[in-house]
Amino acid sequence: MKFLHLSDIHFLREYPKAEKGYNSIFNNMTSPLIQIRKSLEQIDLSKIDFVIITGDLVESGTYEDYVILKSELEKLLGNTPYILTLGNHDNKEAFYKGWFNKECNDPYNTVNEIGELRIISFDNSQYKNSDGFISEEQYEWLENQLKGSTKKDTILMLHHHLIKDQFTTPAVSYDDRFENIIRESSIIGIFAGHTHHPFKGCFAEKPYFSTGSLSFIGYDESNGIVRFEESAKFSICTYENGKISVEVISALDDSKLLGVVNFRE
Numbered sequence: 001m002k003f004l005h006l007s008d009i010h011f012l013r014e015y016p017k018a019e020k021g022y023n024s025i026f027n028n029m030t031s032p033l034i035q036i037r038k039s040l041e042q043i044d045l046s047k048i049d050f051v052i053i054t055g056d057l058v059e060s061g062t063y064e065d066y067v068i069l070k071s072e073l074e075k076l077l078g079n080t081p082y083i084l085t086l087g088n089h090d091n092k093e094a095f096y097k098g099w100f101n102k103e104c105n106d107p108y109n110t111v112n113e114i115g116e117l118r119i120i121s122f123d124n125s126q127y128k129n130s131d132g133f134i135s136e137e138q139y140e141w142l143e144n145q146l147k148g149s150t151k152k153d154t155i156l157m158l159h160h161h162l163i164k165d166q167f168t169t170p171a172v173s174y175d176d177r178f179e180n181i182i183r184e185s186s187i188i189g190i191f192a193g194h195t196h197h198p199f200k201g202c203f204a205e206k207p208y209f210s211t212g213s214l215s216f217i218g219y220d221e222s223n224g225i226v227r228f229e230e231s232a233k234f235s236i237c238t239y240e241n242g243k244i245s246v247e248v249i250s251a252l253d254d255s256k257l258l259g260v261v262n263f264r265e
Contacts, residue, residue: 002236004043020261027258042251050114085108088125089128107141131172131173134174154185156182163203195210198248209246214234229258
């Protein structure tokens with residue numbers, strides 16, 4: 001089986017204009033929809049069994065932004081199934097209204113079975129909390145899902161990274177119980193977003209992967225200064241004989257400087 005790992009789309013129908021600060025990086029950014037299209041041009045979609053998208057679907061947008069993003073994604077993906085989780089830039093109320101036309105503010109947790117795999121989408125996001133959050137209810141939900149009997153191998157997808165030294169921004173906070181839940185489970189792969197940087201490692205003795213973004217990437221230059229570039233990346237993942245392998249693909253030929261931001265100003 002093969003699946004794609006996309007992340008951190010940060011879509012808006014119209015981005016704010018700014019001369020400096022974080023919002024200024026969007027002034028010259030290629031539309032994420034174009035970055036997704038160029039990503040999909042790199043592969044034969046007919047050979048892809050499903051797609052996972054690990055959060056930050058929009059850039060703190062409204063329900064109308066979700067409506068447009070959903071429509072465009074479904075045009076681009078055609079009949080290929082896709083599975084979502086939410087990130088810290090995703091407003092749950094706006095997401096539910098735009099994606100499903102329903103009023104809701106619950107964590108967006110789902111369990112899907114496709115072919116030989118079970119895919120658990122675990123919502124560890126909290127709107128505008130860049131570090132993420134796992135509530136007691138979420139601990140219990142995940143534990144119950146992983147205790148359930150299944151003959152299929154399981155992958156876990158979530159937005160915030162779990163490995164503390166993976167990146168300069170903090171990982172989501174968790175305790176030993178969370179690691180034990182993962183360690184004792186049938187999970188064969190964990191997939192995260194948030195950092196916008198590809199990464200391969202191990203968490204609770206399970207293979208662990210982050211992919212790049214389909215919007216922008218930031219490089220910490222110390223003292224609160226971050227250099228932002230456009231360098232779209234995604235991953236092609238292969239499941240075979242109970243194991244996952246991942247190849248990171250660049251969707252754009254060249255990176256482009258979007259701006260340098262001093263977050264201490």
